[in-house]
Amino acid sequence: MAFEGFPREGIAFLRDLKKHNDRDWFKARKQVYETGLKAPGLAFVEAMAGPMRQKLSPHVQAIPVVGRSIFRQHRDTRFSKDKSPYKDHFDMWFWEGPPEKTSWSHAGYYLRLQPPKLLVGGGMHRFDKETLARYRTAVAEDKTGKPLEAIVNKLEKAGLVVEGSHYKRVPRGFDPEHPRAALLKHQGLYATVEGPIPDAVYSKAFVTYVMKVFQKAEPLTRWLTDHVAGA
Numbered sequence: 001m002a003f004e005g006f007p008r009e010g011i012a013f014l015r016d017l018k019k020h021n022d023r024d025w026f027k028a029r030k031q032v033y034e035t036g037l038k039a040p041g042l043a044f045v046e047a048m049a050g051p052m053r054q055k056l057s058p059h060v061q062a063i064p065v066v067g068r069s070i071f072r073q074h075r076d077t078r079f080s081k082d083k084s085p086y087k088d089h090f091d092m093w094f095w096e097g098p099p100e101k102t103s104w105s106h107a108g109y110y111l112r113l114q115p116p117k118l119l120v121g122g123g124m125h126r127f128d129k130e131t132l133a134r135y136r137t138a139v140a141e142d143k144t145g146k147p148l149e150a151i152v153n154k155l156e157k158a159g160l161v162v163e164g165s166h167y168k169r170v171p172r173g174f175d176p177e178h179p180r181a182a183l184l185k186h187q188g189l190y191a192t193v194e195g196p197i198p199d200a201v202y203s204k205a206f207v208t209y210v211m212k213v214f215q216k217a218e219p220l221t222r223w224l225t226d227h228v229a230g231a
Helices: 008-019 024-030 030-055 129-140 143-158 206-227
Strands: 090-096 108-112 117-124 161-165 188-194
Touching: 008 030, 008 108, 008 129, 024 030, 030 090, 090 161, 108 206, 117 206, 129 188, 129 206, 143 161, 143 188, 188 206
Parallel strands: none
Antiparallel strands: 090 108, 108 117, 117 188, 161 188
């Protein structure tokens, strides 16, 4: 199936799901999910594979399978106070690493359809213990930390929001007055563009639209892959 855009009924389905987040409602409209979101989502992943491997990295994984580059719509509510059975957004994830893993220990690119907004970006959402240690070391050392600082400044000037700051204090073992103290307080590092869902989402032009943002985020994802991400 060639990607020709997401049908308007698919975007409307997500908008309505936020208001009617229950199993009976979803079951009665499952076909809309299948044809309006899942099928075009899988086609979008396939359409992104070539441009991403050509313009970003030959090692980017774009796997058109639910549970890989397409996130499952069902929520895991076992340890959550929110027992809503479904996500009110549609997520996709393209990571640089082994194809058999979708681990957040790898850097990558993501997008989220959450009417009325679209979120597109790249980076690492949350560092695990080992990854966090590598990240802090890379930030602290001038050889790797100064290039990151320049990347972050460039991204912010380009209109991306750099996120992931979490800790109130510089971690133990690092100078509280370190010139990159703000970056040392991060628990993840990612750059995002968020705004209204564009008309491009309804056509094959959405591939080009998303690729432009991914290319802007590429220097950050490249730095994380080179200095932080797991094997």
